[in-house]
Structures are given as structure tokens and as C-alpha cells.
Amino acid sequence: MTIPRAGAVGNLAGLARRGFLAQTERLWRTHGDLFEMDLGVGGLLLAVHPDAVREVNLTQRRSFDKAASYDGVRRYLTGEGLVASTGTLWRRQRKLMAPLFTPKAVGAYAEAMLADATRVRGRWERLAADGAVVDMGEEMMELTAAIILRAIFSTAAAAEIVALKSQVETMIRYATARMGPHLPDAIPTPSRHRYRRARAAVHAFIDDVIAQRRALPADEVPRDLLARLMEARDADGVPMAESLLRDESITMFFAGHETTARTLSATWAALAANPRVAARLHAELDDVLGDRTPTLADLHALPYTLQVVKEVLRLYPAAPFYVRDAVEDATVLGHPVAAGTAVMLSPYWTHRHPDFWDDPEVFDPDRFTPDAEAARHPQAYHPFATGERVCIGNHFSLLESHLLLAVLAHRFAPRMVGRQPAWVMEGTLSPAGGLRMRIATR
Known part of the structure; x- marks a missing residue:
């Protein structure tokens, strides 16, 4: 039995007319949990079923990696940073960095998270008094950028953080644009000039x-990342090269800034x-905290608050799709997959699969009680990917989202x-036209 295929002409027209999210949903509903998308310049397989997530990330892990599909990310943004490195280098870097991102280790940054959250709380008091309307996406971007940059470079001044945020975001926009049709790098476009200046800075x-x-x-020496x-030091006592220190610093900002900001933005929209749900969240916060500002120690007594974050990550995963390249012949859901094939996995659609989620479009944080989580297919939920290449910053992101x-x-x-x-899909999951909200006190 062959894998269903969406031809280039109809698929490209659908993408142009409907956008990536709507078009992939249409194809999934039509063709099932595994199908080929022809993009005109090459195709890829899109796999939705949790069993496919398990096969690609776990049981056939050695057959899939971040190969050609990540060439642009490596070239324009992260270099050999952990997000896009492969093979021996990835294993070395992961082993070196894993101790820095355990739940206990990331707790060391809770104080900095609280400081920035308190700063924003004061600003929001003034905005609420004026009945101000803000772009919530921008609000959360500024907040998470300040947190991750202070976590990496604790000595950076406020003005340096603002400049660095802008420059890295310029690099991210350029790298994202390179993933689609684009002019050759040799052509001196304004965006190319902006990218080069930002990268150099x-x-x-x-x-x-x-x-x-x-x-x-x-x-x-400050105790930052x-x-x-x-x-x-690795097993031979060798430290990271200067270039790797730089690549990993950029990678940590890239991976730990925009995605958490998108999660928090979607949280405010969902509430x-x-x-x-908002009333139950507020009741938990009031019961546990009274008039106090929460601390790291309070979080264990705020389980529903974390369930809200997890349900946001289900319905609005900041990374709604991610790709793994077959580096040798393999199978997915019983179908042969040739080496060189790009397989796209979709938390966005897996998290809406009706075989694994009741009323999947309904926002219900009770899906994430301990009992509910234990009863579910382990790969039905993968907002941070899963397996060996699960996002190393997942504990940092969950702590940050929970606390903020x-x-x-x-x-x-x-x-x-x-x-x-x-x-809409714009590299990350984004609200079309922004997210205008009025800051209001309870």
C-alpha cells in the first residue's frame, strides 16, 4: 500500500489560499495519519499518529536525525549549537549541557524570573490604571527575552539586552525566510545587509x-549559564571551543525566548x-498566595496553574511542526521511508487527534491531572518533541511559564x-495580526 500523496499544483494552491495550518489539516482529514506533501521543490512526509512520533523519535532514533532540513538553521543562526548539531558533536554537547537544565538546576533562575515578572507587574499596574491596550505578544517577548538573556549573561546592562534582543530577532527572521523560496545569498538585499550587521554585532x-x-x-565570575x-569539561577534560560557546549562547536565546513568549501570549488569549478556567485559576492563586508574591517554593501548591500551561501547550504549541530526516532506510507506520526523506511531525495536529483526545478543540486543563496523563499514549503529547532530542530547555520553559x-x-x-x-504558522505559532489586549486588574 502506497503513502497518499498531495500533488504539487493542488497543494501549493491550497497553501497559498488557506495557509499552512489549514492546508495540513485538510490533507490530514483527507489522507489520514501519514501522507506526502509535494512542495514543488521537493516533498516531505507529514506524520500525525502518536505511534509515528514514537517510531521517529524513539524506536528508530538512529534512523532519523536533524540533517539537510536543518542546514539553514545551522548556517544562518545557531551554527553548531545544540538545536541543530548532529552525531558525535551533538552527543558531546548534550552530555555537557544536560546538568545545566535539570529541574533542580533551572530553579536557580527563579529569582531572576521573579524579578522581571515583578517589574512587569508594576508596569501593568500603571497600564491598567490608564485602560491601556497592548500587543500581548510584544509584552511577553520583552519579558522572556530579558529573562533568558540575564540567565545567560547576568552582567549585561538593560540597554545591551534590548540591543541584543533586536539583533538576534533579526537573525531569526532572516533564517526563517531562508526556509522558503528566496534569492541567493550573493544578491545584496536590504534584509541580507541587516542580517550581516546583526550577526556581526x-x-x-x-x-x-x-x-x-x-x-x-x-x-x-557570575554564576550564569x-x-x-x-x-x-568533557570526559577527556576538554572545554568547549570559543565558537561553540558563542553558538550555544545564541541557541539558548533562540530556543528559550520566542517559544515561551508564544506560550504565554496564547495563555492570556485562552484565559x-x-x-x-480563569476563575478556577484565580481561586487557586488566591487560596495559596493570599496577598503574597509567589516564590519557587509555592509552585508545588499551584498544580492547576501548571495544568493551564500544559493545556496551552497542547492546543497552541509554539513549535507546531518539527522535522526529522531519514539518514538511512526506515519505516513509519508500516510504510517504507527512503534515506534522505524529510518526515514532519506535528504536535499541533497530534494534540488534536480525536482517537487520543476527547473534544480536542475544547480548552480543558483537567486533561493534565496526574491520572489523566498516566492513562494517555505517551507520545500523544509532545510540545517539546520527545526521545533523546527532546528540547533540553523544557524544564526551564515550564518553570518560567508557571512562575510568570x-x-x-x-x-x-x-x-x-x-x-x-x-x-498561523510563521516559523512559530503566531496570532495573525497580533494579539491586542486591554490590561485589567482583577
Whole structure:
């Protein structure tokens, strides 16, 4: 039995007319849990069933990797950073960095998260008094950028953080644009010039910080992620090369900034659209915290708050699709897959699969009680991917989202201005036209 195939002409027309999310849904409903999409310049398989997620990420892990599909990310953004590296280098870097991202290790950054959340809370008090309307996406981008950059470079000044955020986001936009049809790099376009300037500035900043750190006495080096990367040694006692320190710093910002901001933005939209969920969240926060600002120690007593975050990650995963390349012949759902084939997995659609989720479009945080989680197919939920290449920053992101939501939702209930947004695929899952909300106190 052959894999169903969506031909190039009809598929490209559908993509242009409907957008990526709507077109992939149409193809999934028509062709089932595994089908081929012809994109005109090459095809890929899209696999939705949780069994396919398990095969690609776990049981056939050695047959799939981040190969040709990630060439653009490596070239334009992360270099040999952990997100896109492969083989021996990836295994070495993962082993070196894993201790920095355990649940216990990321707890060391809770104080910095709280400081930035408290700063935003004060600003929102003033905005609420004025009845101000904000783009919630931009609000959350600024907040998560400040947190991750301070976690990496604790000595960076506020102005440096603003500049670095802008420069890395310029690099991300350029790298994202390179994934579709684009002019050759040799053509000197304005976006190419902006990218080159931004890349040079980011590299110069990181190289300068590393040089400054090396000149400091050991007892004066701040205990941030960069310092821990610089101290890391492999089994042979070899540290990371300067270029890898830079690549991993950029990777940590790239992977730990926009995705968490998208999650938090979607959380505010979901709470505004689901008042009963919001009321239950607020009741938990009030019961546990009273008038206090939450601390890291409070989070274990705020399980429903975390369930809200997890349900947002189900319906609105910041990375709605990710690709693994077959590096040798393999099978997916019983079908042969030739080496070189790109297989796209979709948390967005797997999380809506009716065989594994009752009323999948309904926002219901009770899907993430301990009993409900234990009873579900382990790969029916994979917002951070799964297996060996699960996102190393997943604990950092969950802690950050849990803590920031607790701080801000304790005091505020932002209201949607206009209709609920349509969500579109723009590298990450994004609200079309922005996310205009009025800051309101409870």
C-alpha cells in the first residue's frame, strides 16, 4: 500500500489560499495519519499518529536525525549549537549541557524570573490604571527575552539586552525566510545587509563577554549559564571551543525566548476566552498566595496553574511542526521511508487527534491531572518533541511559564480587544495580526 500523496499544483494552491495550518489539516482529514506533501521543490512526509512520533523519535532514533532540513538553521543562526548539531558533536554537547537544565538546576533562575515578572507587574499596574491596550505578544517577548538573556549573561546592562534582543530577532527572521523560496545569498538585499550587521554585532558581543570573563578572578565570575558553559569539561577534560560557546549562547536565546513568549501570549488569549478556567485559576492563586508574591517554593501548591500551561501547550504549541530526516532506510507506520526523506511531525495536529483526545478543540486543563496523563499514549503529547532530542530547555520553559503566570494572573485578567485571534504558522505559532489586549486588574 502506497503513502497518499498531495500533488504539487493542488497543494501549493491550497497553501497559498488557506495557509499552512489549514492546508495540513485538510490533507490530514483527507489522507489520514501519514501522507506526502509535494512542495514543488521537493516533498516531505507529514506524520500525525502518536505511534509515528514514537517510531521517529524513539524506536528508530538512529534512523532519523536533524540533517539537510536543518542546514539553514545551522548556517544562518545557531551554527553548531545544540538545536541543530548532529552525531558525535551533538552527543558531546548534550552530555555537557544536560546538568545545566535539570529541574533542580533551572530553579536557580527563579529569582531572576521573579524579578522581571515583578517589574512587569508594576508596569501593568500603571497600564491598567490608564485602560491601556497592548500587543500581548510584544509584552511577553520583552519579558522572556530579558529573562533568558540575564540567565545567560547576568552582567549585561538593560540597554545591551534590548540591543541584543533586536539583533538576534533579526537573525531569526532572516533564517526563517531562508526556509522558503528566496534569492541567493550573493544578491545584496536590504534584509541580507541587516542580517550581516546583526550577526556581526551578536558575535562581537558574546566574544567580548567571554574575553572579559576569562580575565576575571575565579571568585568574581557570575554564576550564569555562560559561566557554566565555560566551566564544562568533557570526559577527556576538554572545554568547549570559543565558537561553540558563542553558538550555544545564541541557541539558548533562540530556543528559550520566542517559544515561551508564544506560550504565554496564547495563555492570556485562552484565559480571556474561557472565563470558568480563569476563575478556577484565580481561586487557586488566591487560596495559596493570599496577598503574597509567589516564590519557587509555592509552585508545588499551584498544580492547576501548571495544568493551564500544559493545556496551552497542547492546543497552541509554539513549535507546531518539527522535522526529522531519514539518514538511512526506515519505516513509519508500516510504510517504507527512503534515506534522505524529510518526515514532519506535528504536535499541533497530534494534540488534536480525536482517537487520543476527547473534544480536542475544547480548552480543558483537567486533561493534565496526574491520572489523566498516566492513562494517555505517551507520545500523544509532545510540545517539546520527545526521545533523546527532546528540547533540553523544557524544564526551564515550564518553570518560567508557571512562575510568570502565577505572578501576573494573581493580579491581572487581561481582556481581548476584538475577536479571538486566528493562529498561523510563521516559523512559530503566531496570532495573525497580533494579539491586542486591554490590561485589567482583577
